Amino acid sequence: MxxxxxxxxxxxxxxxxxxxxxxxxxxxxxxxxxxxxxxxxxxxxxxxxxxxxxxxxSKDRLVLDYISTRRDAALESLSGLVTAHEDPRVGLRLVADAVVAQVNAPGYRGCPFLKAAAEFPDPTHPVRRVVTEFHESLHEVLEQTLTRMSHPMPGEAADELVLAYDGAMAWSHVGDVIAASAALRRVFDRVIAQAG
The missing domain is CATH 1.10.10.60 (Homeodomain-like)
Known part of the structure; x- marks a missing residue:
């Protein structure tokens, strides 16, 4: 990603x-x-x-193109992962694997979306709107995948996965990447197991 x-x-x-x-x-x-x-x-x-x-x-236009390009590529990658296998459980595990690989990669400096949100705190700014769109779309992809798995509460479970995603992306940059990676996998495994 x-x-x-x-x-x-x-x-x-x-x-x-x-x-x-x-x-x-x-x-x-x-x-x-x-x-x-x-x-x-x-x-x-x-x-x-x-x-x-x-x-x-202007620089503003370039910044918007930058964050929009990141959003589009990340969502394309995530969507591809959850549909890469017939079993949506495998797809969710591929998402977890991809996040773990990203946060452990050389040169990882944090989540580009969280970093952009910190630099543009006004929620009405176009950059912040793109960051919000990314998170809403991420939630939608995860919720749809959980629905395909017949998860009893796909919306709430998607909330947990988005929180785990953002938490792992942030904690890996400022804290313990190994612990963050393990915690992310535990949340994904627990949510997957809830689907039966």
């Missing part, structure tokens, strides 16, 4: 635009969105200022 490059679409993206977004994906995640200035992005992307503004118009 780690995203290091823009999600490919059917539409061809100009190479300069792709380079700028690739640079933003790395720098915004590693250093923080507000810490990274336009001049640094232009320099590292090896584009001119005119090219930057032609493709994005």
């Amino acid at each position: 780690t995203v290091t490059a823009p999600h490919e679409t059917a539409r061809r993206v100009a190479p300069a635009k792709a380079r700028i977004l690739e640079t933003a994906m790395r720098r915004f995640y590693d250093d923080g969105i507000r810490q990274v200035g336009v001049d640094l992005l232009i320099s590292e992307s090896k584009v001119t200022k005119a090219t930057f503004y032609k493709h994005f118009g």
